[in-house]
Amino acid sequence: MSSPLDLADAQPGPAFTVTLDGREVPALPGQTVAAALWAAGITSWRTTRGAGRPRGIFCGIGVCFDCLVTVNGRPNQRACLVPLNPGDAIRTQEGTGHDD
């Protein structure tokens, strides 16, 4: 057994490209921000306001707000909930995600 996609016999449409901090990342139709980043081996996309520590997925169901990320210029999006579209620009969110 090799991957969850194989296990569920997933046959999604062709992959498309999104960016994380300008770097290209492949995504599959139906994937959330978190799913595409996990699939690319990336597990953190936010730094905390206080200590500047890295964070990513924790609860995976929209409750904990640890996976906040900036998508197409909008900060504080939950990566576990937001589905991706071709060309979406994901940015690592630092602190509050606002320029303060």
Next chain:
Amino acid sequence: MTTERPHLAVIGAGPAGLAATVAAASHGVRVTLVDAAPEAGGQFYRQPAAELRARRPEALHHQWRTWERLRDGLRTHVRAGLVRHLTDHHVWCVERRPGVGAHPGFTVHTLLGPEQQDPAEVRADAVLLATGGYEKVLPFPGWTLPGVVTAGGAQAMLKGTLTVSGRTAVVAGTGPLLLPVASGLAAAGVEVAALVESAAPKSFVRRTRALAVEPGKVAEGARYAAGLLRHRVRLLSGHTVIEAHGAERLEAVTVAALDPDGRVRPGTGRRIACDTLAVGHGMLPHTDLAETLGCRLDGPNVHADEEQRTDVPGVWAAGESTGIGGAALALAEGHIAGHSAAARLHGTEPDPNAWAAAGRTRTRLRAFFAALDDVYAPPAHWTEQITDDTVVCRCEEVTGGEIRAAVADLGAGDLRTVKLLTRAGMGWCQGRMCAPAVAGLTGCGSTASRRPFARPVPLGVLARAGEDDTV
């Protein structure tokens, strides 16, 4: 669809909400099923995103036939126009509308997902809360490192997005969820280096008689265990994770043995390399909507009577929100709640014989989960694992030391005072993640949090909410 039919809003499309929807619609009630997810199923039957076109989603699931029955039941009633299924609707408040017409009614306030900026309202004659639960995780050093996820989170990502966060995982904590999570990850190609359960095998033996009321459930557990053996997963019972290691992400965990009193045995620590730790210490019910409606709670659970009615007229509750007990119990409670709501909305007294079988299932499963609750318990002295520099409140980055200082030096004795002094519980998640730990460190009970809104609401939406009600 006729407007004369009474209208029930069911909140949550997991097992309880689906069973309730099907039962109520079968008895001639118009139902609006309001759910945050893009597809029905809830957490237990979380479906892969449709665009992933999974041809074998059942490979990630158990009791798939029950799901098919629920899904088909929902489809039938949607086609017949009796049920409206609102997906991507995040409910932030349910409000009682007094004095509108002859009957009081309810307004369900939602935000449209995933952006959650634009509002939508649903009016109904009655409300059935099937809001489910979320996972409890008790802190330990390193638990905020990327790669450390809740056990349920690992499962949700696997079921919903068909992704995993690494190649080697440790599954740890306590509770019946750990077995399916470890099995799921192993089946999906992840090397599960260990399943670390803090309960000792002895505690199962002590509760054999109580657990025997559900031989099917015990067999289910045995099947999982056998599957894990097949994947060569190491089972470490009576052990706990005492630290997660890594600089920018998880690299390893240290696991140690527990003594019979629930203390870590000195010198038993061993390091296990892993890039994923899926950890959980049980489940907590989502009760925000019920609390805002003024429903009575029994401990952490929404109080419900034999018919699954809360003590607020017109409000029913079923599933995990009335007490954690898994999908089968949620189905039984949802079925009963749907029957009761339908009868009462038609102005008739419900006949309990109509749900006799579900009633027996409910009794049996509640007894079983009460016994499980005794078996699966975090180590008695888990707060000793929280060092002074361990971040406890993940949102506001409040450490164990700061909370201890608020208690010892400033005299805080409850969650609210600790929050005011330290900001623990004041962040984005509103204390959902840290409340059990803060309560443990404070030495107080986890009191109801009284969150007026179940999720963040844009101020503009809040200002306009209910404007129509003044007419």
